[in-house]
Amino acid sequence: MKIAIAGATGIVGTHVHRIARERGHEVVPLSRSTGHDLEHAAGTGSALADALTGVDTIIDVSGIQTLSRHRSIRFFESVSEALQTAGVAAGVRHLVALSIVGIDGVDASYYGGKLAQERAVQRGALPHTLLRATQFHEFAEQTMARGSLGPITLVPAARVRPIAARDVADRLVTLAEGEPLGRARDLSGPRDERLLDMIRRVIRARGIRRPTFEVRLPGLFGHAMESGHLRGTPDADRATLTFADWLDSDDAR
Template sequence: MNTQLSSKIVIIGGTGLIGTKVGKILTARGYQVIAASPSRGINALTGEGLDAALAGARIVIDVSNSPSFENDPVMEFFTTSGKNLAAAEKAAGVQHHIALSVVGTDRLQTNGYFRAKLVQENLIKESGIPYTIIRATQFHEFVDSIAYAATVDGRVRLSPSLFQPIAADDVASAVAEAAVADPLNGIRDIAGPEKLSLSGLVRKHLAETGDTREVIDDPSAGYFGAPIDDQSLTAGPDAWLGSVRFDEWFRQSVATK
C-alpha cells in the first residue's frame, strides 16, 4: 500500500492495551496516528467526534471493546459502533478497515459476547469498505481473568481442552502489519506458538504466582458459559503465529513489575 495515501491512521480504542501498542509501532514507522477513545472526545458508540477524527484518514483500526459483557449492552455496543464507524468511514473515503476479533467467534455462539462479535464482523463485511478481520486467541495477559471468572466457592473449574494464548505484543505486531498491507477482504487467525491445556496452564500459573486456589479439570465447564473442545480456542493450520511463549511472557512480566 502506498504510504502517501495512508499516512493518517485512526485507531478506535487507541488508548487501550492493544491500541496503545499498535500506535507506538505505527508512529515509529512514520505514520500519523490518532488514538481515538471516549476519553479523548471520539466515541464510536455515540458518534461523537468521529467525522472530525476520520477526516483525511485512509486506514481505520478498530480494537475497541464493550465496557459491559452482558448480552444486551455488548450487542448494542458492537452493533451501534459498527454502523457508526461504517458511515463515518464512507464519508471520509477510508480505504482499509482493520478489526480485531476473536478466534472461535463463529463456534462459540451460545455466549452473548461472541454473538455480538459475529454481528460486528458481518457489518464490516457488508459495509463495502475494504477490510481485514484479525481473529486472535486469548491474550496471555488475561489468564488471571479466566481464572477469576471460573472460580466458584474458592475453586477454579475449567475445561482441560486445548487453547493457544498469544502475547499482546504479538497481537499488536500482527495488527500493525495488517494495517499497512493490502486489505484481505477476509479473516486471518493469529495465535500463540503453543497449544496448551486450559485448566493445566491456569493451574501452573496460579501455583507460580502463589495462588492457592484448586483448579478442577471439568470438560463440561465450558468457556465463559460456552461449550468448548480442542478446536474452539485454537487457530487453524494457516494461522499467523506469534513468537512469545507463555512462560517467557510470564518471566518478562514479573521482571518488569
C-alpha cells in the same frame, strides 16, 4: 500514514498505538478517555468524522467485557456503524478489524457479538481487512480475576492456543500498512495450553496462594472453549512467543 485506533487504551490497542508510532505513523486514539464514546457515536453529528479527518486506516480493536450475547451484539454493531459512517464521511480508505479464531457456528455469549461485528465489517462501505486471532496470553489473568469466588478461583474448561497481544498488534499494524484483503490469514499462538494450567502458572508467578478448580460451562460457548475449537486450524499463521516466555516478559508485569 495516519492511523486511527478504536479501543486505543485496551490490551491490544495500547500495543497497536506503540507499534504504529515506532514505525513512524501518526496515530489518532479513539476511546472514552480521549472523548470518543464509540458505542453511542452513531447519529451524533460530525464529531467522530472530524477526528478521522486525514486518516488513512482505522484499526478496530474495541471491546467490551460481557458474557451477554445481546449486550455484545449491541456494542459491536453500534461501534461498527459509527466507524463506517464517520469513516466514509472522512474519506478513510481502509478498516482493519480484529475478531476471534474459530467462532463460526458459536453464535452465543460474547462470540455472538464478534460474529455480528464481522458481518457489519463485511457489508460496510469501507474496504476492509478482517483478522481473526486466538485468545491472548493476557486472557489467563483476566479470567482469574473474573473467576475469583471468595478464597478460590473457578476456571472454565478450555483448550486454547494463546498468543501475545503485542504479536497480534504487530500483525494488525502490518495489515493497516497494506491494501484491504477482505479476510486475512488467521493468527494463532505457538502451542496448545489448558486455561487451568495457564492460570496456575500466573498464580505461582504472582506468589499467590489460591486454590483453582476447573468447571465446565454449558451451551455453545462452553463447548467451544472446552472442545479446543477456538485453537484454530493447522494452516493459521503462528506467532512464536509461548505463554511461559510471555509470563517472564515485561508485558506480564
